[in-house]
Amino acid sequence: MWLRPRRLERALRAQGLRGTPGGPARACLAWFGPVPRVVVTDPGVARDVLSNKFGHLEKPNFPALTKLLADGVAGLDGEKWVKHRRILNPAFHLDKLKGMLPAFSACCEELVGRWSGSVGSDGGWYELDVWPELQNLTGDVISRTAFGSSFLEGRRIFQLQAEQADRVVATKITSIIRGLIEKRMQAIKEGESGTKDDLLGLLLESNMRHTDEHGQSSLGMTTEDVVEECKLFYFGGMETTSWQDRARQEVLGLFGRNKPEYDGLSRLKTVTMILHEVLRLYPPAIVINRKTYKEMEIGGVTYPAGVVFDLPVLLIHHDADIWGSDVHEFRPERFAEGVSKAPAAFFPFGWGPRTCIGQNFALLEAKVALTMILPRFEFELAPSYTHAPHTVITLHPMHGAQIKLKAI
Ligand code: HEM
Numbered sequence: 001m002w003l004r005p006r007r008l009e010r011a012l013r014a015q016g017l018r019g020t021p022g023g024p025a026r027a028c029l030a031w032f033g034p035v036p037r038v039v040v041t042d043p044g045v046a047r048d049v050l051s052n053k054f055g056h057l058e059k060p061n062f063p064a065l066t067k068l069l070a071d072g073v074a075g076l077d078g079e080k081w082v083k084h085r086r087i088l089n090p091a092f093h094l095d096k097l098k099g100m101l102p103a104f105s106a107c108c109e110e111l112v113g114r115w116s117g118s119v120g121s122d123g124g125w126y127e128l129d130v131w132p133e134l135q136n137l138t139g140d141v142i143s144r145t146a147f148g149s150s151f152l153e154g155r156r157i158f159q160l161q162a163e164q165a166d167r168v169v170a171t172k173i174t175s176i177i178r179g180l181i182e183k184r185m186q187a188i189k190e191g192e193s194g195t196k197d198d199l200l201g202l203l204l205e206s207n208m209r210h211t212d213e214h215g216q217s218s219l220g221m222t223t224e225d226v227v228e229e230c231k232l233f234y235f236g237g238m239e240t241t242s243w244q245d246r247a248r249q250e251v252l253g254l255f256g257r258n259k260p261e262y263d264g265l266s267r268l269k270t271v272t273m274i275l276h277e278v279l280r281l282y283p284p285a286i287v288i289n290r291k292t293y294k295e296m297e298i299g300g301v302t303y304p305a306g307v308v309f310d311l312p313v314l315l316i317h318h319d320a321d322i323w324g325s326d327v328h329e330f331r332p333e334r335f336a337e338g339v340s341k342a343p344a345a346f347f348p349f350g351w352g353p354r355t356c357i358g359q360n361f362a363l364l365e366a367k368v369a370l371t372m373i374l375p376r377f378e379f380e381l382a383p384s385y386t387h388a389p390h391t392v393i394t395l396h397p398m399h400g401a402q403i404k405l406k407a408i
Contacts, residue, residue: 005034015301039310043345045299046311049290050351060291060308092357097364098262103144104365105259108372111137119407127382129400141365177230246270248374260371271370273332279348284394286314313347378406
């Protein structure tokens with residue numbers, strides 16, 4: 001049934017849908033040309049849409065993209081989809097994935113070998129844009145596993161050293177920082193020229209500039225402020241690298257110097273938490289769409305045929321009401337008890353019958369890659385990296401992912 005836009009808008013408005021989120025489904029109404037779009041921000045309602053209990057929803061057609069991307073199962077509906085999905089499902093069963101493991105590790109082996117060659121053995125840092133590297137890796141993996149290209153045999157065993165991360169208590173750090181500050185202040189007072197150009201130097205410079213002869217800070221920072229800033233910086237740096245260390249320790253604990261075993265991969269807890277948190281912050285599919293082809297009720301609203309639902313995964317993953325005020329922070333511990341105990345507002349792979357068929361494949365691939373990279377390299381962001389998540393069909397880093405690598 002086709003309703004003219006005005007009638008359709010009236011029908012939806014009458015049920016409380018407006019241009020701003022609210023009403024029964026925490027949804028809002030927008031127009032895409034003549035097509036009404038309902039943006040659903042309530043994760044429960046989004047799940048109802050995706051579970052498609054009554055089968056009244058389909059994937060909307062985006063003609064320009066359909067031919068390019070979605071000629072396969074992802075772009076089908078109805079019986080044809082059922083048939084294709086049924087045929088494809090067994091190919092993604094866990095026992096099949098188990099058989100793909102050698103191909104996964106062969107691809108990662110190549111990548112690790114290439115990186116090792118570039119990094120060299122002088123113990124220095126080497127800058128690399130890993131975005132094209134990882135795109136190649138996933139392309140390689142899918143062509144080998146899905147299309148059966150042969151993979152390299154034999155693998156080099158790398159020597160690795162399990163470094164125990166230092167656990168220093170906060171009070172000790174505070175006193176160390178205070179000691180550093182005092183030393184620097186003394187040096188400055190004694191007229192030592194050329195204060196260091198590091199964070200502490202910059203903070204102290206600001207602190208001194210704004211402190212009068214009586215030691216009263218006016219505009220500047222107090223010494224205590226400087227201590228706090230330094231602590232924050234120290235812990236901030238430690239927090240992010242500590243996840244890297246924790247993941248490395250976990251991998252080393254499970255596999256030592258050996259290549260990953262299937263059973264061991266399912267015991268990777270920290271690595272899995274990290275992957276989930278990354279998928280929460282940067283879901284490759286930022287929005288999922290469905291379209292009603294029959295009138296249907298969802299979340300207390302009756303939608304006529306022809307309404308497109310926008311399920312803004314990215315937005316739901318960044319909803320502070322759901323995830324808390326630290327929603328924008330990288331905190332893998334949200335997933336410490338597994339996805340099932342995290343808020344039911346996590347849809348990186350969709351939901352319901354059309355959930356990503358490649359979910360286990362993708363997670364296994366990522367785990368194998370991390371399992372092989374972490375014991376061999378230490379890494380941190382390169383100064384040339386510019387954070388610019390950008391969507392061209394999927395979410396990706398607009399200017400690449402430059403990191404600094406060091407062989408371990
Ligand atoms: C991190 C990696 C991946 C993410 C985040 C992802 C995400 C998604 C999402 C959100 C959907 C649901 C779309 C919808 O409901 O409209 C989907 C469907 C699908 N994905 Fe993935 N995907 C990933 C990797 C893969 C891989 C590696 C494969 C294949 C090897 C794959 C194959 C598919 C297929 C065939 C569908 C359509 C399923 C259907 O319509 O029945 N995906 N994916």
